[in-house]
Amino acid sequence: MRSIVLVFAVLLPFVCVADVVVPIDKVETSVNIRSAPDTGSDVVGRLNRGDSLPLVGTGSGWHEVQLEGDTTGFISADWARIRPEEVTRESATDVAPADVAPVIVEAAAEDAAAALVEEVLEEAAEPVAEKVVEEEFEVVVEEVVEEEVAAVVEPDVAVSAAAERAPVPPGVANIKGRENFLVKFRKETEGGNSQVYDNGNQVGIGTTNPKQRLEVNGSIQIHEQNSSVAGLMITQSSGETGYIMHNRASTLTIGAGSQDRITVDREGNVGIGVPKPRHPLEMASGAHVTAGGVWTNSSSRERKENIAGLSTEQARAALMQLEPVLFNYRDDRGEEYVGFIAEEVPELVANGDRQSLSTMDIVAVLTKVVQAQQKRIEALEARLE
Numbered sequence: 001m002r003s004i005v006l007v008f009a010v011l012l013p014f015v016c017v018a019d020v021v022v023p024i025d026k027v028e029t030s031v032n033i034r035s036a037p038d039t040g041s042d043v044v045g046r047l048n049r050g051d052s053l054p055l056v057g058t059g060s061g062w063h064e065v066q067l068e069g070d071t072t073g074f075i076s077a078d079w080a081r082i083r084p085e086e087v088t089r090e091s092a093t094d095v096a097p098a099d100v101a102p103v104i105v106e107a108a109a110e111d112a113a114a115a116l117v118e119e120v121l122e123e124a125a126e127p128v129a130e131k132v133v134e135e136e137f138e139v140v141v142e143e144v145v146e147e148e149v150a151a152v153v154e155p156d157v158a159v160s161a162a163a164e165r166a167p168v169p170p171g172v173a174n175i176k177g178r179e180n181f182l183v184k185f186r187k188e189t190e191g192g193n194s195q196v197y198d199n200g201n202q203v204g205i206g207t208t209n210p211k212q213r214l215e216v217n218g219s220i221q222i223h224e225q226n227s228s229v230a231g232l233m234i235t236q237s238s239g240e241t242g243y244i245m246h247n248r249a250s251t252l253t254i255g256a257g258s259q260d261r262i263t264v265d266r267e268g269n270v271g272i273g274v275p276k277p278r279h280p281l282e283m284a285s286g287a288h289v290t291a292g293g294v295w296t297n298s299s300s301r302e303r304k305e306n307i308a309g310l311s312t313e314q315a316r317a318a319l320m321q322l323e324p325v326l327f328n329y330r331d332d333r334g335e336e337y338v339g340f341i342a343e344e345v346p347e348l349v350a351n352g353d354r355q356s357l358s359t360m361d362i363v364a365v366l367t368k369v370v371q372a373q374q375k376r377i378e379a380l381e382a383r384l385e
Helices: 002-011 089-094 097-123 129-165 312-321 359-384
Strands: 015-023 030-034 043-048 053-059 062-066 072-076 080-088 181-187 190-198 203-205 214-216 229-235 241-247 252-256 259-264 270-272 281-283 325-329 332-339
Touching: 015 043, 043 072, 312 359
Parallel strands: 203 214, 270 281
Antiparallel strands: 015 053, 015 080, 030 043, 030 072, 053 062, 062 072, 181 190, 190 203, 229 241, 241 252, 252 259, 259 270, 325 332
């Protein structure tokens, strides 16, 4: 009879309560399960409407749930809620680790009940008492299980519900924000959206629609407080660098190919290939624009070679082939000019690209012709005298 009673005790189903997480009512299909309590973490699964997952823990706006194996995931408390769920002994092996305690209580209750039955059986001397013992055993088991489960499981359920409503402990941040925005802490434990938006490919500051790797809606200031130079460096994969630098002498330098190309000094003089320009605009060739706005060509002998005289015949032939015209530029139709067509001038004064002209070339031709004519006039005047 003792073996029959023990089998009865083992087969008796016990009921415990375990917390599970389910989607809230307004979820139409499913909610995301993430690898960490953060909207920016990876999605490792989904909890469909009508399904549930065992609760591991809750806090800071997230519910941690048990997944397959030993892994866990996190579901936002904004889209899921905690619901108590009954679990029988037969299904206890499928309960998550957080719900193992009620099953242990049931086993302890069974052991206690079995020990009590064994004691009663030993004291019973007559076979008639066996039926009474079985009835007492059933009553004892029910009472022990109810008391133990109520003492262990019900406080756990109450604690879980209280933990969900409890205020956030000191040092734990309460962060709410929108997807793709970096967090800005407004208080020690309170965070929200910042001005920085990151969609995974482009970053926008002050804009949610960046078109480049970094786009700023507004002005950028670069303030170097520890040295005399502040600047922006742009380096290609080849290693060559372009830059914009400003130094303590209030000189702005623009570089390309790791070399200074344009310099603007504190007076506003601009040098192209000139580190210290002396004119409003000065070229590395020596040509420049004067303060009065006159373009001045570079004409130093030091910059020239293969110097040869221009014959009167060459100059006269080129002059006779020049065809002065009136015209206006397509981009400046309100102004009329007098000049020449680059494609139609004689070879002597033409530039290699046949798209532009040097006024000094034409001046030189005119000068040579005028000089020859002046000599002829002087000779005629001498004959007349």
